[in-house]
Amino acid sequence: LGLRSAGLVGISIPGAFLSGILAISLMGYSMNIVVLFALIMAVGMLVDGAIVVVELAERNLRNGYSPREAYFEAAKRMAWPITASTATTLAAFMPLVFWPGIIGEFMKYLPITLLVTLSMSLLMALLFVPTIGALLRGGAVAGQDTARLVAAESDLLGEARLTLEQGSGMLKHYLRLLGHGLRHPVKVLLAAVLILVLTMVAYGKFGKGVEFFPNIEPEVAQLSIHARGDLAVAERDALVQEVEARILDMVEFESVYARSGLRLGNDSAEDVIGRIQLQLVDWELRRPASEILAEVRQRTADLAGIVVETEVQQNGPTSGKPVQVEISARDSATLPAAVEHVRRGMTAVGGFIDITDNRPLPGIDWRVEVDRESAAKFGTDISTIGSAIQLLTNGILLGDYRPDNADDEVDIRVRFPEGMRNLDQFDRLTVGTALGNVPIGNFVTRSPAPRVGSLERTDGIRVMKISADVHDDFLVNDKVLELQNWLAENPAEGGASILFRGENEDQAEAQAFLSRAFGVALFMMAIILLVQFNSFYQTLLILTAVLFSTAGVLIALMVTGRPFGVVMSGIGVISLAGIVVNNNIVLIDTYNQLRKSGAEALEAALLTCAQRMRPVLLTTVTTILGLMPMAIGMNFDLLNRHIQFGGPSTQWWTQLATAVAGGLAFATVLTLVLTPCLLVLGEKLFRQKALPAESLAEQS
Structure with missing residues (x-):
């Protein structure tokens, strides 16, 4: 195009950018990483219309038009083609604005930004660029005999033939090749179809497969320490410190924050005794996070009685582990066996790491059944019996108070001394009635039952869940398909229903919407x-x-x-x-x-x-x-010139x-x-x- 025309085309970029950013601000949106990429993506498309108008205007100038006429005729001639091309581009992005769910909320800034900036680029190409171009070129007229040039070359066919005659270099080679193709259009079409089919076949055989969302190098990682048994807080903390000691000498960690105890959040599995949060140093100064966490797993693999689960910070709209399996059954007693069956499938397929489930920890819960008729004979009720039993467990709440220099209130409870809170004391427990103190065994029976933690239901049906990650050498989609095939060949007993949630479910929804x-x-x-x-x-x-x-x-x-x-x-x-x-x-x-x-x-x-x-x-x-x-x-990095x-x-x-x-x-x-x-x-x-x-x- 030449330096002058290139500069004229370049004006459309800041013009459309500033107009688009102003419109986005008026819509109430802020600048974020999606908006910034949309602006980068729009850079190349913003100048398409301006290039077509300026290129035609330059040809008009060479054919003897005045600058005003050249740019006016160029904008007039290309108005409908440019408007149609911009409209088709906007039509492609328009449906993406209505993307539902979290993915849609995350990605909606991309189509909105492109719709606004491309609309502004249309105004720049048809209004501002021709006006500025006519002003910058002044009143100069190209050529010596203007009247003769305009008369000879003003028609479109004459211009085209002149362009063909003056073509040289790459244009001549291209036209020679095109001439052969135009004489055999069917062969050219068949060749294009063959290339398309071969490409699809080649990608199916040699491609890297399909994934839901790109993996982003994280800045934060977390270790969850799993252990089973009735451990005291001090014992839990000792195990967490043992894990911490194994990794403290790794230079890739900027900070290490450990926490242990009984209550670590509602999203914690029942056997999680502690968590360690790892802040990684800048990505340029370390290995990839996958290699670092692989070394963490290797260093802690020999620790007896505990399992160290690694998890990286999720960037983008995804959350949780990519593989999440939901198992349901009418008979809840069959769920633990079904969970174990799916875990065996993950092991048989291979490639799954950090596998966890929400099965309750092994243990015994004591069920207490009250014979209401017998209790009524002794002149007592459920409330009185329950209060007596509470003396052996969490105690009876009397009130609360806030200590000095404390933000939280402390419960005031009454209960037996620690040495008396056991099953033997339960058998000796008495309840005050109108007839005096009566042994609780006269109207209460206790029986052992398997321990049950939290209960989850979906549509009224009891469910258990398995979560897992996939090794970096494999794609989540490939491993899920292999596991589904394994489960189809080896169905679970008891009629359990197995559904794949998480990334697999999100991927299916995204595919359906994008289609x-x-x-x-x-x-x-x-x-x-x-x-x-x-x-x-x-x-x-x-x-x-x-x-x-x-x-x-x-x-x-x-x-x-x-x-x-x-x-x-x-x-x-x-x-x-x-x-x-x-x-x-x-x-x-x-x-x-x-x-x-x-x-x-x-x-x-x-x-x-x-x-x-x-x-x-x-x-x-x-x-x-x-x-x-x-x-x-x-x-x-413009500031550091890097x-x-x-x-x-x-x-x-x-x-x-x-x-x-x-x-x-x-x-x-x-x-x-x-x-x-x-x-x-x-x-x-x-x-x-x-x-x-x-x-x-x-x-x-």
């Missing part, structure tokens, strides 16, 4: 394209570019060795649907104008590509370059950026090769259908 959002986006884009071109064939042609662009997504993921993320790569595919159609809209619009000017189909396709190759490549390159730092994990790779802040968006950049690069090749071939193919098909009708009309 619907993709369908709605395609429908909205189809409506816009039909209004723009009034042609079902050309609308279908543009939408096929979206399908073929997925091959570029899979190729990019295979090259970079990344899995397909349901959330991030899925959003990338939907985003790509709106971006890919832009170049096709401008290309087909130019083709239609040339056909109206009298060019034959083959000539019109060649002239269209000769004219539009540069703006198509420019818009693609700007979008890809805007995403490239995120795709390769590059982070710029470039980082693989930082946690970039790990959020590598899948999305890779999907969009790879798909757009592949789709651009299709736009410049497959789209003109399909246009020519369509002309041939419609002409063959029209010929019999014309001959029939002549005979009649």
Whole structure:
């Protein structure tokens, strides 16, 4: 474009940014990591419309237009194509605004930011950029004989033929290759379909699989120490200190905070006796957290009587362990055996780590049954009997008081001395009645029962849960599928129902929503394209570019060795649907104008590509370059003049950026090769259908 035109195009970036940020602030949203990435993602797309207008204006200037006329005609000529291309992009992001659940609350800032900034970029491209361009170019007119140039080259077909004659270098090689393809459009289409099929097959065989959400390098980790038995607080603390001593010499920890006791939170398993919170040093100064925690497990593996469970801080919308299994049964007595069966399956499949469940700890609870009829004969009641029994357990609450320099109140309870709070004393316990003190055994019986901790029900049915993590060498989705297959081959006894919650459930919901959002986006884009071109064939042609662009997504993921993320790569595919159609809209619009000017189909396709190759490549390159730092994990520290790779802040968006950049690069090749071939193919098909009708009309 040249320095002057590039600077003019660059004006649209801060203009759209500032307008978009102002609109976001007025909507009540604050700046966060999702909004910032959306702005980065929008950088390449913001200039698409401005590039098309400025490029056409520069050609008008070379053809003898005055600056005012050049930019006015360029904006007027490209108003509808740019508006349609922007509208299709907005249509792709619009359904994402209605994403339900926690994932939707987290990701909604992305489509909202893009909708606002891209809308502002349309105003910049059609209003501000042409106005500023006309002012900056002044009244100068290119060329010496203006009247002759305008008269000779003002028509679109003449401009296109002039561009074709003046083409050199890469343009000539491209047009020569395109000419061969235009003569064999069916072969080109079959080749594109073959590439798409082979890519899908190759990804299924060599790809890294599917994951729900990218793993982000954590800053905080936590150890939960499990031990069974009736341990006193001092004994629990001693075991926690023993674990702490094993890891204190590791230099990757900035701070280590340990806590032990009886009450560690409602979310704690019954056998958790303590927790150790680990604050990791900066990610550049240490190994990955997975390696650090693997060493922690290795160092504490030989500690007898305890199990050390590792857990990292969850970044993003996910929470808890990725694998959560919910087991239910009508007969609650069969649940512990079913839980053990699923745990055996996890061990047989392999790859699962830090497996925990909420089965009650081994132990005995004593059930006390009162014979109400016998108690009534002695003149006592349930309340009096219960108060007597409380003297052996937690005591009777008399009141409370707040000690000096304390924030919490302390209960005042009365109960027997510690040495008398046992079963033998229970058998000797007496209750005061109207007949005097009566041994409690006259109307109370006690019986042992298995200990029961907390009870959980779903839809009125008793459930137990298993939570687990997956080793870094495996994907959660793959391991869950293997476990489901194992359970299908080895069903649990007792008719227990096994449901996979957690990440598996969230992934299924995200897949269902993104599939619907993709369908709605395609429908909205189809409506816009039909209004723009009034042609079902050309609308279908543009939408096929979206399908073929997925091959570029899979190729990019295979090259970079990344899995397909349901959330991030899925959003990338939907985003790509709106971006890919832009170049096709401008290309087909130019083709239609040339056909109206009298060019034959083959000539019109060649002239269209000769004219539009540069703006198509420019818009693609700007979008890809805007995403490239995120795709390769590059982070710029401007204050310290330092470039980082693989930082946690970039790990959020590598899948999305890779999907969009790879798909757009592949789709651009299709736009410049497959789209003109399909246009020519369509002309041939419609002409063959029209010929019999014309001959029939002549005979009649």
